[in-house]
Amino acid sequence: MHSKATALKGVGPKKSDYLIKLNIETIEDFLYFYPRDYEDRRRLRNINSLRDGNTALIKGKTTSMLKGRIPGRQTLKLLIQDNTGSIEVVFFHGGYLAKTLKLNEEYLFYGKVSVNQGKLQMLHPDITKYEPDQKLAILPVYPLTSGVTQGEMRKWQKEAHEAYLPYMQEYLPEATITRNRLCGIHNAIENIHFPKDRKTLLQAKYRLIFEELLFLQTGLLAIKKKMTSIDKGISFSKEVTMDDFAASLPYTLTGAQQRVLNEIDLDMGSGKVMNRLVQGDVGSGKTILAAAAMYKAVKCGFQAVMMAPTELLAKQHFEDLKPLFVAHHIEVGFLSGSIPAKEKKDTLSKIESGEVDIIIGTHAVIQPNVKYASVGLVITDEQHRFGVNQRGILSKKGKNPDVLVMTATPIPRTLAVILYGDMDISIIDEMPPGRRKIIRTAVNEDGREAAYEFVRREVRKGRQAYIVAPLIEDSKYVDAKSALGLYDELKERFNEFPVAFLHGAMKQPDKDRIINELYTGKIRILISTVVIEVGINVPNATIMLIENAERFGLAQLHQLRGRVGRGNEQSYCILISEKGSAVSEERAEIMRTTSDGFLIAEKDLELRGPGEFFGIKQHGIPELKLADIVKHVKILNIVREEAEHILDNDALLIKEENVRFKNRIDKLFNNTESLNL
Numbered sequence: 001m002h003s004k005a006t007a008l009k010g011v012g013p014k015k016s017d018y019l020i021k022l023n024i025e026t027i028e029d030f031l032y033f034y035p036r037d038y039e040d041r042r043r044l045r046n047i048n049s050l051r052d053g054n055t056a057l058i059k060g061k062t063t064s065m066l067k068g069r070i071p072g073r074q075t076l077k078l079l080i081q082d083n084t085g086s087i088e089v090v091f092f093h094g095g096y097l098a099k100t101l102k103l104n105e106e107y108l109f110y111g112k113v114s115v116n117q118g119k120l121q122m123l124h125p126d127i128t129k130y131e132p133d134q135k136l137a138i139l140p141v142y143p144l145t146s147g148v149t150q151g152e153m154r155k156w157q158k159e160a161h162e163a164y165l166p167y168m169q170e171y172l173p174e175a176t177i178t179r180n181r182l183c184g185i186h187n188a189i190e191n192i193h194f195p196k197d198r199k200t201l202l203q204a205k206y207r208l209i210f211e212e213l214l215f216l217q218t219g220l221l222a223i224k225k226k227m228t229s230i231d232k233g234i235s236f237s238k239e240v241t242m243d244d245f246a247a248s249l250p251y252t253l254t255g256a257q258q259r260v261l262n263e264i265d266l267d268m269g270s271g272k273v274m275n276r277l278v279q280g281d282v283g284s285g286k287t288i289l290a291a292a293a294m295y296k297a298v299k300c301g302f303q304a305v306m307m308a309p310t311e312l313l314a315k316q317h318f319e320d321l322k323p324l325f326v327a328h329h330i331e332v333g334f335l336s337g338s339i340p341a342k343e344k345k346d347t348l349s350k351i352e353s354g355e356v357d358i359i360i361g362t363h364a365v366i367q368p369n370v371k372y373a374s375v376g377l378v379i380t381d382e383q384h385r386f387g388v389n390q391r392g393i394l395s396k397k398g399k400n401p402d403v404l405v406m407t408a409t410p411i412p413r414t415l416a417v418i419l420y421g422d423m424d425i426s427i428i429d430e431m432p433p434g435r436r437k438i439i440r441t442a443v444n445e446d447g448r449e450a451a452y453e454f455v456r457r458e459v460r461k462g463r464q465a466y467i468v469a470p471l472i473e474d475s476k477y478v479d480a481k482s483a484l485g486l487y488d489e490l491k492e493r494f495n496e497f498p499v500a501f502l503h504g505a506m507k508q509p510d511k512d513r514i515i516n517e518l519y520t521g522k523i524r525i526l527i528s529t530v531v532i533e534v535g536i537n538v539p540n541a542t543i544m545l546i547e548n549a550e551r552f553g554l555a556q557l558h559q560l561r562g563r564v565g566r567g568n569e570q571s572y573c574i575l576i577s578e579k580g581s582a583v584s585e586e587r588a589e590i591m592r593t594t595s596d597g598f599l600i601a602e603k604d605l606e607l608r609g610p611g612e613f614f615g616i617k618q619h620g621i622p623e624l625k626l627a628d629i630v631k632h633v634k635i636l637n638i639v640r641e642e643a644e645h646i647l648d649n650d651a652l653l654i655k656e657e658n659v660r661f662k663n664r665i666d667k668l669f670n671n672t673e674s675l676n677l
Contacts (some may be wrong), residue, residue, distance in 0.1 A: 282562025302376025539567030
């Protein structure tokens with residue numbers, strides 16, 4: 001089953017390179033490379049029954065062949081007849097066909113019918129030689145890359161099925177198949193590629209969607225059960241209370257913050273390993289809860305580590321939290337790839353000796369050369385930018401430390417169940433009092449001048465503004481404003497103010513300089529890409545103007561909007577969109593009418609689908625090829641119950657009936673250390 005794809009006839013080194021682009025390297029990969037559509041070629045149509053717009057299969061004899069030439073290519077026009085009528089078949093690239101087709105031979109043609117000057121016509125149909133004993137069937141249509149044709153893919157799939165499918169072993173537990181009335185793996189794989197009819201196709205699809213969700217849910221729940229069943233989690237002292245830290249703050253926690261803090265406190269004192277996700281909108285106060293948890297860990301004699309996905313966000317956390325901990329005699333260190341070698345060496349030494357109590361940094365904190373004295377608490381911020389593997393590596397830096405994950409990306413419940421099925425979830429659903437509502441407006445190109453004039457008036461009052469574009473540089477492939485193009489244009493337009501340009505590909509010292517100048521007020525207008533989506537907190541910034549808003553997802557627009565409204569002054573978010581699709585107009589309307597991050601996230605999921613929601617694939621989390629957690633939410637609920645049932649009866653999946661099931665999960669999770677059941 002693990003034979004290389006080159007074992008198939010016709011797959012040489014060149015074709016193999018094309019197939020690798022489709023993630024096909026082995027025979028097994030072929031079996032799990034599913035069609036994107038199907039062509040029903042079971043019924044032959046008479047030519048005289050065809051109508052404009054039909055897609056049909058016809059059998060006919062070539063009664064004439066006319067070669068032609070247009071610049072750069074040879075055309076071919078055929079007249080095809082059956083006993084009911086005739087149709088013209090046209091190929092604009094017909095040179096190769098002219099050498100293989102013969103007059104007065106019968107062929108099968110499959111394609112779309114059009115009417116041209118009263119004549120029936122097919123352009124570029126699929127064509128095969130007619131054989132009297134030929135079996136008509138439903139044919140798969142695969143997503144391909146250049147260098148591979150549908151004919152080749154179908155041929156290789158047939159060969160892969162015939163040679164290897166009989167030896168494929170069922171990996172779902174027999175009881176699961178019976179309980180959920182699923183077809184077996186042989187039936188599923190055979191009929192997802194070459195279905196006998198619509199019923200067998202639906203049965204195959206259901207089975208494969210069910211198993212994709214089951215692998216995912218069982219894997220994540222197994223991680224959760226493993227973590228909660230570890231006997232030697234840290235039992236942090238109940239004598240050390242987070243309330244002492246909260247009392248030292250210059251403000252009172254909201255009811256939602258206090259509720260979540262209590263949940264964290266209970267976890268930390270339980271003796272079980274905490275594995276908790278804290279979701280809260282931008283500005284809801286997640287970071288201060290993380291700080292309270294770190295305070296407790298340190299006062300109980302442990303180190304705490306906080307990992308952020310970008311240097312910008314890590315630096316922001318370090319600068320915001322360090323002053324809070326100084327008053328409690330807690331030493332805070334910073335670690336990133338860009339700090340000077342001498343400073344890094346000194347910091348690493350202090351981390352290993354335990355002189356540093358709290359370490360805040362980027363993925364540098366999980367590198368092999370970082371040795372900790374006694375990690376008791378691990379915190380990751382914006383965890384959707386990491387993956388299961390990275391979180392697992394960080395956890396292994398200590399002996400079963402508690403894990404706390406924070407995200408300001410509101411995640412719909414359906415998606416949270418998938419991505420964080422291994423975690424307990426807390427939601428901060430209340431904003432601190434006194435925060436002014438951000439005034440939101442959406443305009444098209446016609447409103448651009450007025451929007452820029454409004455920015456000018458606000459900046460003249462002493463405020464600061466962000467102007468965000470979807471691209472760094474102009475692209476001939478994408479019709480959208482670029483940050484660089486805007487910078488060149490707007491530094492002239494707003495020449496009375498200091499204007500700067502920021503993007504993710506800049507060198508870190510340049511980023512740091514610009515951010516510092518923004519904080520100090522030296523920069524009044526910042527033109528940027530989405531690099532400012534997280535981690536920038538400038539209370540004096542009151543305007544967020546987003547160019548080509550139709551090119552951003554709702555969740556991303558919501559995050560960008562959260563960069564303003566952090567001070568006492570009234571703030572504004574202006575979306576400039578091209579006149580366009582109903583989706584972009586609906587998106588603008590949602591942004592204008594609600595500031596509820598979770599509602600926005602649900603809508604974003606509906607409009608864009610789960611594949612795009614985070615913009616990147618989760619590291620270590622299996623890909624969903626057929627399952628769609630929005631469309632298949634009913635199946636997801638059934639699957640979750642099934643996963644819990646399996647694990648309740650065999651938590652480590654070591655019973656004989658579950659061994660192949662476990663092996664499959666391990667493989668799909670890329671053998672992530674977190675699973676290690």
